[in-house]
Amino acid sequence: MAEPLQRIDARLLIPGAGDPLRDASLIVQGGKIDWIGPAREAPDVAEDARVFSVPVLMPGMWDCHTHFTGLHGAALDNAMHVPMPVAVARCVGDASRALDAGFTSVREVGGYGVYLARVIEEGAMRGPHVYAAGDLISQTGGHADLHSYSLGCVADYAARDGWLHTCDGEAECLRAVRLQLRRNAKLIKVCASGGVLTEYDDPRHQQFTDRELRVIVEEAARADRIVAAHCHGKAGIMAALRAGVHTIEHGTYLDEEAAAAMKEAGAILVTTRFTKVRMRDDKHLPAYAAKKLAVTADRHREAVELAIRNGVTIASGTDTITSGTDTALRWGLHAWELVYLVEAGMTPLQAIEAATATAPQTLGPQAPRAGRLEAGWDADLCALSANPLDDIKVLADPGNVSHVWKSGRLEKQPAS
Numbered sequence: 001m002a003e004p005l006q007r008i009d010a011r012l013l014i015p016g017a018g019d020p021l022r023d024a025s026l027i028v029q030g031g032k033i034d035w036i037g038p039a040r041e042a043p044d045v046a047e048d049a050r051v052f053s054v055p056v057l058m059p060g061m062w063d064c065h066t067h068f069t070g071l072h073g074a075a076l077d078n079a080m081h082v083p084m085p086v087a088v089a090r091c092v093g094d095a096s097r098a099l100d101a102g103f104t105s106v107r108e109v110g111g112y113g114v115y116l117a118r119v120i121e122e123g124a125m126r127g128p129h130v131y132a133a134g135d136l137i138s139q140t141g142g143h144a145d146l147h148s149y150s151l152g153c154v155a156d157y158a159a160r161d162g163w164l165h166t167c168d169g170e171a172e173c174l175r176a177v178r179l180q181l182r183r184n185a186k187l188i189k190v191c192a193s194g195g196v197l198t199e200y201d202d203p204r205h206q207q208f209t210d211r212e213l214r215v216i217v218e219e220a221a222r223a224d225r226i227v228a229a230h231c232h233g234k235a236g237i238m239a240a241l242r243a244g245v246h247t248i249e250h251g252t253y254l255d256e257e258a259a260a261a262m263k264e265a266g267a268i269l270v271t272t273r274f275t276k277v278r279m280r281d282d283k284h285l286p287a288y289a290a291k292k293l294a295v296t297a298d299r300h301r302e303a304v305e306l307a308i309r310n311g312v313t314i315a316s317g318t319d320t321i322t323s324g325t326d327t328a329l330r331w332g333l334h335a336w337e338l339v340y341l342v343e344a345g346m347t348p349l350q351a352i353e354a355a356t357a358t359a360p361q362t363l364g365p366q367a368p369r370a371g372r373l374e375a376g377w378d379a380d381l382c383a384l385s386a387n388p389l390d391d392i393k394v395l396a397d398p399g400n401v402s403h404v405w406k407s408g409r410l411e412k413q414p415a416s
């Protein structure tokens with residue numbers, strides 16, 4: 001059934017990119033923004049139109065780095081302890097919490113998102129638009145491997161639709177990309193350095209050879225997909241950029257030279273401050289991960305500050321990875337990334353742009369026309385009861401998000 005026409009009047013309208021407007025109106029029809037401009041110039045709407053009056057209106061936000069894992073702790077080994085149907089069922093509540101927090105889209109970079117995207121699209125569960133990568137792909141012994149398990153266990157987990165995938169050599173890398181495309185992945189996620197949550201690898205080391213990375217990027221590009229590269233160490237960042245990846249995730253050891261290389265390549269940094277700040281509160285964090293976190297957390301803050309200072313394009317992403325309502329890195333807290341971006345040197349308006357207008361660009365050719373309040377663009381919107389330009393923390397409390405529209409459909413409104 002077609003949604004009735006809707007007009008939203010806002011005392012303050014934050015368009016995603018560009019300057020905010022005072023006393024503006026926006027008309028939604030057929031899932032798109034039909035008109036936007038000063039309230040006094042708004043065209044008359046039919047009697048059956050729904051009219052809303054809100055203090056603040058802005059685009060629905062994006063979290064560009066999430067994982068639907070259904071795990072209660074961040075250690076990747078936990079993936080082996082939870083039956084997959086249980087893990088996926090836990091994600092149903094997670095997706096709903098993202099929407100209620102004002103997040104109408106997530107980019108999911110390793111997890112069950114490829115399946116949940118389909119169920120949400122079918123209308124069988126509530127959630128944001130999900131742009132998913134399918135598996136987390138790394139070399140053997142890398143960040144998608146479970147180092148204490150036998151190779152057979154890890155391979156079996158991958159073969160049974162688990163989301164951790166190891167491959168080596170050009171032929172296996174090629175096949176790894178094709179397997180994700182077969183699941184309708186909208187981007188490809190690789191690990192170009194070691195990680196914090198895996199046992200024996202070092203975040204500073206490059207993973208995959210230049211040639212393996214290039215094969216992955218070229219195969220993805222043939223299907224109009226970009227590659228997102230998990231990178232902590234500089235060697236991995238530089239190798240990923242040489243191979244032509246589109247986004248650098250984390251970027252912990254980014255320095256002046258790497259920042260310049262990112263700008264030259266037109267690559268986007270997805271920051272994940274949220275997880276670096278909060279991971280120490282994860283009750284299930286193994287000792288090896290706590291140790292690596294202690295070494296990288298401060299360096300990561302410096303890297304994000306440097307990227308902001310040097311004008312690297314930044315998209316907001318949290319690395320939300322745990323499930324449920326009482327875990328440290330849980331779904332629904334996504335706007336804390338904007339708080340941390342402001343702490344690292346952005347203005348509130350810049351942080352909002354990183355979570356709206358800039359965010360869809362992290363999908364390259366798969367980007368929808370979303371993240372901006374502009375005529376003809378998707379009507380993914382959220383309304384707020386207070387002004388986030390005065391205090392960015394307004395966004396971090398879902399209680400301040402009064403309304404959420406996804407493709408023009410009202411998904412959240414105040415209880416009457």
Ligand SMILES: [Zn+2]
Pocket residue numbers: 065066067109319
């Ligand atoms: Zn991640």
